[in-house]
Amino acid sequence: MTAAAPSPVPVDHDTLRAVAAGAHYDPHAVLGPHVGDGAVTVRALRPLAERVEVVTADGSFPAQHEVDGVWAALLPGTEVPDYRLEVTYDGWTTTGDDPYRFLPTVQELDRHLVREGRHEQLWQVLGANVRTYPGQLGEVRGTAFAVWAPNARAVRVVGDFNHWQGATHAMRSLGDSGIWELFAPGVDAGARYKFEILGSDGSWRQKADPLAKGTEVPPATASVVVESGYEWSDDAWMAARAQRDPHAGPVSVYEVHLGSWRQGLSYRDLAHQLTEYALDLGFTHVELLPVAEHPFGGSWGYQVSSYYAPTSRFGHPDDFRYLVDCLHRAGIGVIVDWVPAHFPKDEWALAQFDGTALYEHPDPLLGEHPDWGTYVFNFGRAEVRNFLVANATYWLEEFHVDGLRVDAVASMLYLDYSRQPGQWRPNAYGGRENLEAISFLQEANATAYRRTPGIMMIAEESTAWPGVTAPTSAQGLGFGLKWNMGWMNDTLRYLREEPINRRYHHHEITFSMVYAFSEHFVLPISHDEVVHGKGSLYERMPGDHWQKLAGVRALLAYQWTHPGKQLLFMGQEFAQQTEWAEARSLDWHALDDPAHRGVVQAVRDLNALYRRTPALWALDHTPDGFEWLASDEADLNLLAYVRKAPDAPTAVVVVNFAGVPHEGWRLPLPHGGTWYEAYNSDAAAYGGSGVGNLGRITAEPVEHYGRGWSAEVRVPPLAAVVLVAESPAQDTTAGTPDPTATS
Known part of the structure; x- marks a missing residue:
């Protein structure tokens, strides 16, 4: 048969x-x-x-x-x-x-880690990853697509490789992981794609890839397959980074919006021009407003649609790597703003991703931000936390970024942030703290510091929340640094006053020292302070053109010598007269005026002084590094204080916010010896009046303000003077000298 x-x-x-x-x-x-x-x-x-x-x-x-x-x-x-x-x-x-x-490209261990919310290199598994496989008929090259969409009935990949018809590229569900996967042979770097998702309501939705490494140039919205071929040249920087504690070193940050620093520049153009500029001015770091892809340029990058993709407005992701690499080779660190607090409602992006509230919290009292018209992440969901924690790691590892400044932390910490009674629900203990967001921030910070030693996690947090920079082991949030919004607001409010009225507001300029060491602070003069009708620093200063420029120079010298790290938004280093607008370049023509060039020179010299004077940064976060010499000279609009560091010369700072000089003012000093004027923001080279203290100043054994040593000095108008001891003091806790002793 x-x-x-x-x-x-x-x-x-x-x-x-x-x-x-x-x-x-x-x-x-x-x-x-x-x-x-x-x-x-x-x-x-x-x-x-x-x-x-x-x-x-x-x-x-x-x-x-x-x-x-x-x-x-x-x-x-x-x-x-x-x-x-x-x-x-x-x-x-x-x-x-x-x-x-082909067998699944997402392995069982990967799926387990995603379910647990513990996949710290999530971008290597989800999204679009180019892969090659050997075969009898030749090597196969293609792209492994994977996406988390647990409530979808079906998912398929659409793109220019299938004429945006996805039936031939339907993905398979990988069970309770919620992941859908497909390896697409022949799909290579540069291909445009989206995921097409069938929801439980029977509707298909085309969505950009949440883990896309590249995108089309907005307003186009497709994701782009990216394969990096970049070869880094910053090995020396990265090796040194891993060995140092940046929080204890000098940090002066130049904050930059890439699209408007000089319009029309690519990442590679910026790599040369921005690096040369920041290096010339002596900044230790640049901070970039969010570079993650965002649909609306007017959001400045703070409404992110593709968290893993540097914006395509300025080039390929490898071009962004080139920018970071160039800055590193020049000895300049890179900080990037990171926005895990909220995301926009664009229907082609994260919102209602699989037809349900997936990335956003399903409860509108928790999942929508009333101020910004955006969604708030569901911080309690393991896969969402994983998406964000891995994203922080992604920027630090894949792009060698040296720090993340986390935007709008306060909006994450409080359930009632910007909400009226009845618009929020207390936590399980009856409080207003968002326990899930707190836990997420602790996890993100702990993971970042563990995986990438030598980086900085910086909080933009505007409230008195305790322990923002305390370690997670002590129930703190685990940030390394926090923006000092109180210092910024008090200082700028004080400086708006006419000098003749500042005596009545003296407490505003001294109050910061009450809490200066409660956290590890950065002193910011950021983009938010020079936009939306607030005016530039120049515009905020009272008086005529000369007085405004002098006021800016005095403010910056005060900022650089106050305990804490420094951040200055672009354009303020030359006292731009108009407030910033993202749709145009900085007013570089201002540098045709020698007085504005003088402000640039003042900043350049200030950064040089700062870097070479450990007293101005070594003990930023402890009271041991600061003493008042004169804090109550309200009628003179004058401050005097000491900055010090172990085994380093002491610095004495005198800041005069009055419009007149103070001749022969007796300055209390922390110890005897000889002092020299290391910096004077009123120097003629900066456009100042040239009032100063040429040569050396010798301390006299004359008691003043409870100090045993003092000297008469000239204090210039609207200016700051920094005196540095010629040698470290043997005893910086000087008392009253023996009146019978000779000097």
Whole structure:
């Protein structure tokens, strides 16, 4: 009796139709190779094909059409060979690989870590990753697509490689991980794509990839497959970074909005021009307003749609790497603003990603931000936390970024932030603290510091929340630094006053020292302070042109000598007269005025003084590094204080916010010896009046303000003077000298 010929592995008609429509949750169960009945059945979906053949090393095997573009072929034996599909359309034949012959690219361990919210290199698993596989018929190169969409009924990839028709690239569900996966042979770097998601409501939605590493240039919204070929040249910087504690060193930050520093520049243009500029001025770091992709330029980057993609407005992600690399090779660190607090509601991005509230919290009292019209992340969901924590790691590791400044931390910490009674719900203990957001911030900070030693996590936090920079082991949030918004607000409010009225507001300029060491602070004069009608620093200063420029120079000298690190937004280093607008370049023409060039020189010299004077930064975060010499000279609008560091010369700072000089003012000093004027913001070279203390100043054994040593000095108007001891003091806790002793 003759044995019956093998037949294709059977599949019911309804399943075939669902697969043909790209609406089946597991197309790999039908398409691709399947062993049965002593043969290998290969099914392929090729709509509109006239003929389909399966080509192996042993020959070609014709396929028969079954239904709606599904073709089936039988291959002899029970071993699945390497094969290709030869397909004829309207007399034109093409040969290609089959997406459905490959095993899952997301392994079980990866799926477990995603479920647990513990995959610290999530971008290597989800998103679009170019891969190659060996084969008998040659190496296969393509892109592994994977996306988390646990409530989807079906997911498919659409792109320019399939004419934005996704049925032939339907993805398979990887069970309770919520991940959908497909390896697409032939799809290479540069391909544009989106995920097309079938929700439980029966509607298809095209969504940008949450973990896309590249995007189209806005307003286009597709994701782009990216493969980095960048070779870094900052090995020395990275090795040194891992060994140092940046919080204890000098930090002066130049904050930059890339699109308006000088309009029209690419990442590579900026790599040369910005690096040269920041290096010339002596800043230790640049801080970039969010570079993650965002649909609306007017948001300045603070409404992010693609958290893993540097904005394509200025070039390829490798071009951004080049910018960071150039800054590092010049000895300049890079901080990037990071926005995990909220995201926009654009329907093609994260919002309602799989047809449900997935990344956002489903409760509108927790999931919507009333001020910004945005969604708030569901910080309590493991996969969402993982998405954000891994994103922080991604910027620090993949782009060698040296720090993240976390935006709008206060909005995350408080359940009632910007909400009226009845618009928020207390936590499980009846309080207003957002316990899930707190836990997320602690995890993000702890993970970042553990994985990438030598970086900085910086909080923009505007309230008196305790322990922002305390370690997580002590129940703190675990940040390394916090923006001192109180110092900024008090200082700028004080300086708006006419000098004659400042005596009545003296407490505003001294109050910062009450809490200066409660956290590890950065003193910011940021983009938020020179926009939306607030005016530039120049505009805030009272008086005529000369007085305004003098006021800016005095403010910056005060900022650089006050305990804490410094941050200055672009344009203020030359006292730009108009407030910032993101739609135009800085007013570089101001540098045609020698007085504005003088402000630049003042900043350049201030940074040089700062770097070479450990007293101005070594003990920023402890009272041991600061003493008042004169804090109550309200009628003179004058401050005097000491900055000091172990085994380093002491610095004495005198700041005069009055519009007149103080001749022969007796300055109390922390110890005897000789002092020299290391910096004077009123120097003629800066456009000042040239009132100063030339040569050396010798301390006299004359008691003043409780100090045993003092000297008469000239204090210039609207200016700051820094005196530095010629040698470290033997005893900086000087008392009253013996009146019988000779000096």
